[in-house]
Amino acid sequence: MNPQATFESLLKPHQEVAYRYAFRLTGNADAAMDLLQDAVLLAYKAIESFQPDSNFRAWFLRILTNRFYRVSQQNKRHQTESLDDAPDLYLYDQAARLGHTMEGDNPAAAILDKMDQETVRDAIDRLSDDYRTVAIMHYLTTMPYEDIAVALDIPIGTVRSRLHRARKQLQVSLWQLAVDRGLISEEINS
Amino acid sequence: MNQPFTCGEVFERLQDYLDRELSAEEIAAVDAHLENCTMCSGEYRFEANVLRYVAQNLAEVPVPADLNDRLSSMLKAA
Secondary structure, eight states: OOHHHHHHHHHHHHHHHHHHHHHHHHSSHHHHHHHHHHHHHHHHHTGGGSOTTSOHHHHHHHHHHHHHHHHHHHTTOOOOOOOOOOOTTHHHHHHHHTTOOOOSSOTTHHHHTTOOHHHHHHHHHTSOHHHHHHHHHHHHHOOOHHHHHHHHTSOHHHHHHHHHHHHHHHHHHHHHHHHHTTSSOOSTTO | OOOOOOHHHHHHHHHHHHTTOSOHHHHHHHHHHHHHOHHHHHHHHHHHHHHHHHHHHHHOOOOOTTHHHHHHHHHHHO
């Protein structure tokens, strides 16, 4: 098998999730394709540094993420500030306050059914890049913390803390956006 | 046999439990607690619903039908 075919056989199982990840990072299809193509070229040229017995998806997403950070810095979008610690179980508490039952298989349905994809996307976009990359990678790939740590070149403990804080902040943002947009009323018995 | 977890101990582990990042022993201890605690199991199911909802929404990205062809052509030209 020639080098290009070998590389493509490694990439192919991961290219769709990589595109989705790039799309969620950049926010549009053209920028996602540019980012993915840049990352593919960089990875192809650097394939000799890939250890065959290691995780290709994590290795490739690391290249893609680094490329995203590079472009973000050029566009002055890269943000590194830490998040204020949001409360735990924020949506659960809001649902409980409104008197929704927590029984059944989907106790969050009363709230989530009123939200929409745009609200979820905007809530994610409110996170700074360092938290957004962890959250999006986690939600899209379901990779274990260990692999996300490799992909983002950060310690596992940092993956855990960023992910947990991002989730908490995401719940606050989801609620605030849904209320602001009239999707959900904060009034009890509404 | 290990001591069963308290509500507080389950709460501390809830996010890692959702991500299956606990040890097998800890997962078993959380499972055992959730079977017997209505409040914690409600919190767990609610959080699991939210996680699944966000993941499903984020995954709804239309992937270009010619993605593979475009990447392959680009590599060929590289």
